[in-house]
Amino acid sequence: MEMSKQKQKRSNQSSPTARPVPQRKKSREQASGEIGNMLRQYQLRVTPANDQYESEADEMARRVAAMPENQAHQQETALAEQVTPLVQRQEAPAEEEEAQAKRIQRQEESEEEEEMQAKRIQRQEEGEEEEEVQAKRIQRQEEHEEGEDLQTSGTQLDNGGRVSPKMEERIRQLMQGGGRPLDKETREHFEPRFGADFSQVRVHDDAEAAQIAGQMNSRAFTQGSHIFFGRGQYQPQTSAGRDLLAHELTHTIQQGAVPATGKQKRVQRDVIQRNDNVTPGPGSSWSAQIINDTILFDSITVPDFKVSAPHRSGLYSGYGQHGGRMRRNRAYNDDTRPRNQRDLWRQRINTGLIRDRIIYAIRRDQTGEVLQVRDPNFDPVDLSRRYVLTIDPHDRPRLYFFGTIDELALSMTTPSWGNDRARPPYKAMQVDHIAELQIANYPDSAAQTHGMQNFELLEESINRSSGGVILNSVNSNVDEFNQATDYEYVDGNEGIQDSRRLLKSHFHLEFEDVDSDGTSTATDDDYWVRDDIAAAEHLQNIEVTSFENIGGYGNILLFSSAEGGLPVTVNISGEISPTLRARLGVKYFPITNKSFDETELNAENINTNNRVGILTVTIPDPIDANPPEREVIVTMPVRRISGARYGAYIDWNNFRQRVNTLGEAVQVEELSPLQINTLDLTDEGVYIAGKIITDIPLLGDADIDFTLLGDNLTVSKSFSTGELNAPPPLNIDNSSLTIAISTQEGLSGSGRIDFSIERLGQGYLAAEARTGRGQTQGGFSVTGSFDFDAQLFDPARVDIWYRNNQLGARGTIGIPSGRINGIRSAEFTIGYENDTITASGTAQFAAPGIQNAGLNLTYSEEEGLTIGGTLQLGEVPGLRGGSLEAEIQRKPDGSYKVSASGTAQPAIPGINSQVSLSYDDGIFDANVTASYSRGMLSGELTLGATNRPVDPESNQPTGDPEPSNVRAYGGGQVTVQLAPWLQGTVGIKLLPNAEIELRGEIGLPNAVDLFPRRSVEKNIFTINIDIPIVGVAVAGQRIGIFATIGGGVDVSAGFGPGQLRELSLGITYNPDHEDQTHVTGRGQLHVPADAGLRLFVRGGLGAGIPIVSATAGLEVSGELGLQGALEANVNVDWMPSAGLEIDANAGIFVEPRLRLSVDAYVDVSADLLLTTVELYSERWNLAGVEYGSGLRFGINFPIHYKEGEPFDVSLDDVEFTVPDIDARSLITGVLEQF
Known part of the structure; x- marks a missing residue:
């Protein structure tokens, strides 16, 4: 059965048949309101069972029932994509009420029929020419009783099949927050078969739903994502119940309430499984699952400072509609992401208290009075006048800032110093996204992620590196996924860059947990939060000076912008000083000329931004070619800072435009062309950032970044997991490592590499932070640690480092009591220095019969970690002078054991053969079968010693070992010569103290x-x-x-x-006590x-x-x-x-x-x-x-x-x-x- 809604107003417009485009989910309140509006404006009608959509629902139910389990995930075209959608309408005229918005789908009955302006509930009257068929229908499944008339009394339907207003209201009320979702088993059965997401479907099978279905004489009916069942009809665990549910689910797809998700191919691999977490074997902690258009990974690694401070960690709990998880939206594009966060910050910071603090400083400078900010006696100042503010950082020259009070307040929203009230350090700050856009569901969550609630000021070098840590973690997960699925979801494209791009564009990536990289830190001096800036906490040491104090005759204080900042002193001659070249030049864009206009410098009116000089920059191509093949000359005006006779700033507009147009032509020593992505003006000069586009085969897939800041060229590479090829048995588990080569700093690095070694343990290497730009002392260094298998070792950590071009390691690891049978404790010293590995230790054995001994550690790819050494035999009855070669081995269940073997000399007179020794998982055993001759005895004897109980009947070891006791055991058959004329055979037994005794009946001839x-x-x-x-x-x-x-x-x-x-003799004989x-x-x-x-x-x-x-x-x-x-x-x-x-x-x-x-x-x-x-x-x-x-x-x-x-x-x-x-x-x- 099907119910349809019909609007009273008609339109002459028509729309072609189309599949609805899935819309962003609305809140429950929004959805409820829209449904209510629809139901008030449309009438619900019941359609007969021979409607084409009903027929299609029957067919889909049949196909679902006939689909084998092993084919549910292997459809070339999902069933949901084959379902006939309702017809979309064109937009309603502007004068129509907004409530008509949700009126998309309809079904045309004939070309002559007029088209409705509503989203229809599907219907078609049986045997009746029906005009009003253009509404969205509520579908139901008829009870197929022969000859049954749906329009009988008591159905609350009129002759047109329309639902009564009272029933319509009841249905509306039930849809507002009512119903329950499909259970997990039902969804897992139907979703792969349809290729659809039924998470939003709601089932109504209570008494009220059953009453409504009964009044409409239907087993079930569907409205949008809500399915109503008659009494006892919702039985998804039965075959008939599944058929009915499949029918109704088809209606939800027809109406566009449930989106098709495409092919539902299960990833047939060990490491991934749809809708089910699967963790691969030892050595890896990675896993993922595919849920419709989303891949859910276990975790994402971010810099430590991103989650260690409370104001940041809260933003890494995800965004509500995605279950509290961080998400990389498939629409995210780093090239087109917004970079206007500095402008937004400056625009949206409340500068009220900043203005007050500046005014307070000005009044104090003018009057010497010390008043509270916003003191009622505080005289107003001239708001139109330009002032000069200054601050004296402890590690840089004095900073100056120019402008009116409002202009200064805006400048002061982005300070260039750290959070230290005494004498702050110089810090080049950038506006940073606390939750990085790349994993904060941008652009869908742009309002939350690209706004003030997600901004802070962060020191620029820390900010630049943090994005690479996260990007590398994302790429590592993507690479792992593509490799695990044999590149199935990226059309078999195995190139690293292409496969990453394709997967990221096809799927949303979500991350269940956020992990810290453990190394990337930010101190209190490295950031400012919005509230501190708005409260003017950073202006505690601000001072006021005058324009007359800026520069002096013959020497210009040159700034990078009209707002001021960190200046450089420039003489007005044509000479280009090393200071000027270092401060404002770029090695690959050298300043080749400068000149100043003394007439303009000495002009009477200095309250202008007139040009007072020029700087000329030459861009050669290729750079460092000798001689240059081509030169591009860029002229940059030097303009007066209004109000300062000897203060000026560089106008970079010409340079910016020329560099942007020449980016593809710029090359670095014939390596590759440069792609310039960022051109910024910092207090240290020109900051240019981009990528090196290389076609060198070795670096073909490498993502190489470069920056130019003054004379310092830095080329850096961020290595993701898939880009690091480590020889076996070393496995790279995760990487956020960025290696940079700088003309000033040499080799440096940031981030870390997490690695593991099969059957040994896991560790990390992290690049050490440098103490400051330009310092080369110490060189490149990394530190880290390696944790041996914690199941065996405690302590288990060894420190490792690379400093001064030397690799080193040092640490002590141990095996505590209880980890291995037979070892009371063990301690090993691990070291690596001067290309020499040292690994030695001692063990205290709890096993009887074994003395404490030295052990060595070795490792091989084939055998893994091997701990072994030579053990000396202790006091064991019947043995002397023995030794064992011992080895600690890993058992199949992952625990460890000691195994050893060796030889010893018997301490029993009459036996001269060597005795074989063994020790295995706490069990000591020694045995030999040898000739024996002593006194009246001769024959063959089996000699043994063990720390297990000896069964008195079989005279063989049995049961669990007894740690503190070793006993001899054994025996055999010997010939006893009682007299020259009398000899026989008798059983011989080895006593626990290793003495031999004959006790028993002698076997004699007849x-x-x-x-x-x-x-x-x-x-x-x-x-x-x-x-x-x-x-x-x-x-x-x-x-x-x-x-x-x-x-x-x-x-x-x-x-x-x-x-x-008939001679029978018994004997008791001990060679050590013959007299007895x-x-x-x-x-x-x-x-x-x-x-x-x-x-x-x-x-x-x-x-x-x-x-x-x-x-x-x-x-x-x-x-x-x-x-x-x-x-x-x-x-x-x-x-x-x-x-x-x-x-x-x-x-x-x-x-x-x-x-x-x-x-x-x-x-x-x-x-x-x-x-x-x-x-x-x-x-x-x-x-x-x-x-x-x-x-x-x-x-x-x-x-x-x-x-x-x-x-x-x-x-x-x-x-x-x-x-x-x-x-x-x-x-x-x-x-x-x-």
Whole structure:
């Protein structure tokens, strides 16, 4: 729905369709008044939903809803710029009432319709030919209910859709200061999508607004920047609510209540982000944000005196409509800014008290009476008469001023002396803008900034330099912005001057805070405030003299102006004295001739300004060329000071005109042409200021200033941050430095440079103020300081300077307790002199095990600040003679730590390897894995020492360090040789006092051999008995028949190897206390043993012949064997004082029955001379029988071990137990059984 206002008077004038030009914001009171006037003169009407503006609002709402988030800031043409504006009208005739002023926009329905003279509320009747459509409309969104008639009863609308007067008045009242702004989230959603600033939009969603919307049967309607919603319709957090709001916001743009801001491209960089402060990383404190047509920076740097005095600091709190911030208006132009502040000052100072003070001085001089100013008895003086005032500064010749009382009062508004009542110093004062125009929103705030409330008198050299400090800070911010945004907002132009100019002309620059440069100062003698001048405080020492005291015959007191000032004495001859040349000449514009007219000097009437002489100035081109290529002669009249016979002043008009026209032709030693911006007359002569326009590539972008004052040519350069290229790792953070080369003063400077060094700190260098013009003593010098990282150091500052062509630095920095784990305190002396850097110090370590030591500071671009040195190892258990190379390092979180590494010798006998040492952030650790051999131990040992607790189970450091305690820890596996025949492995542990202790169970093999197997054989008895039976002779040979019994018993035995089995030993052993060694345990002594017995018995008949013998008989044989082992439990409890002794007795016995075999045999053999030949032999096993009972067989041997003796068994100690066997009875018994 749309409401329109319609004026009753028509005009035949028409105006073309145009987009309204954004106007300066009006106060709330002004806006309310204008709205009230409009509503009283126009009638409000409701328009239907098919109005073209309603249709456009629907379309815009659709496009806004369909716009992805990541494209909201990347529109080539902002939606707001595509919205159809209302038609602007031409200005109303003069006779129309002023209330018709706010009647710009309208919509033409047809060419035949007459045009209204109002700013219209948009409307168009549905299905109706409407003539009165030229007013500004109040727009609304229809409820789209099919077939609904808006002109139903109860809507308070007439048949023409006009709002009733009562409702009109209610709407007017609600718009006067009512409504609330859009919340931040809603603005951030819609502003980039539309490309518009909705800060002035006001939302009405209360009960009264809902009632009005309901009476008009609308969900919402818009009037100007006010949007009224029906009950429950304002829901920007929902999709439907955003669609409705987008529709109504389109109406605010159509009506011109909301300006389009152009493309809304977000700066996609780390350092800048629209509507959100973003601070870049370490080293930089710069940030900015773009808000529509304004860039908001964090701060601007101004000279210290601008904010240190109360009368100035108050003017640096900004200007209300911009949130109390200083602002550089994009319309500001230094070349066209006003320079008439001196004239304004002189015109607007109230000179009443100044006149009184002058009159008082005149009366006192005339009568000798001392009266109070404005005393009722104070006689009037001749106001038309010309007088001479004088003042005697302590550092210059006497000053003179001429004129009537009113003329003198005007001259005295700009004194040339400081604020010292005793005998003031000479000071060339200039009228200064306290809040510099370049950041005081000029020209928009011209009434506030270029007026008396923003003026003071300031010493000229301080005044000239202060603007450069601020300009450099502005340029630094601009340069940072352009670099951070890749010159996106200056059309990619990367030239310093061009990119600055473009950004400044496109955007307003605002500054959240005002920072002092910390160096530029102004004393009380350097300025006068308006109230002090108006109160004539500067005239305390003014005196009155006469014109007769000015000059004398042959010598003229020559002044720079008719008002007087600081004179120079000039003789009337043609000679140009050095004093005259220095006082009035300019080196590059030398005075080449002077002459005086003695007739005019001696004229009877001296109350004129007639010419009494001339000065001639020659301007060569190029200057200092030899010979000059061209000369321009300028003649300057010398005119009488009215009333003074021997007082005159220079008329500079000819010179001014000629210099201005020749500015482009003037060159300085072929460097560049000069651009003269200022030509001023000071008490010291001609003051010319301008710029050197250079095309030298090295200086192509340089902004080089020059001044000419007398013989002193000063060329100066103000360096902004972007113009100083410092090699890494030096960063120039801000610059207000101006370097000047003067023909009289040499090299000088003002302002300062703020710089930082990555991972080290930040500092500044400031040019030292000179003690006075023309003094060369001391030369150029700068001083400053450097602050090391305050997170680590306190104190952290080192003074730096450059004096007498020497760079120097000196200071003491320290690390206090608590900054770094393990350091109680540290102190370093930093110095730089004669091209030599010294940086050394000492540290008191709180870390145990480290002695206090010397440290050195070094810095490199790659590693940053490095603090290190060699630390000596203190008392650490188990270590000796160690050292560590230490370094203080920066951790990722920005804090610091000490890290060190080194080696030491172990103080533990048996270990000869070096020990590795480390110290890291308060944790001391030493460790080595090495071979170990001592006493009965040998193996590999891990040795450590730490200031952390040691876990008793893992024997490893754990937890946080304990600053006052270092303990040894470690261990390993070693072989312990308990006896020549007994060794095993055991865990070894390093005690906190670095002694070694074995405590635990020894790992032994399954069986320990004590002695090897031994064997023995022994014949118990042997029998061989022949029993003759009969003897006969056969064939002459004797044949014997005999019975034979033979046999024997053999025994054998074996035992071993002797072993200890299932041995388990525990040991407590400390090589440093061997007498306390204790071995305990248990085991089983195992000695295997076996024994054998072999029995044989023969019985038979034999026949013997001389050569052949034959035997036949029976043979009984058998064997008996046994096996067994000695097994005895052995308990071990050993200490060196008691020793170890083991005794045991081993015996194996058996009572068996013999199993015998019975064999028959026949042996026939022939006994030859040399040998016996078996002729026949045969055996037959006849049977097997058992024999015996009560037979006992076995062996017995003792075992004995004593510490220090071999573990062995003697064979001599083996005893056999054998059965008693009778061979005859054995054979008889066997045969009987057989």
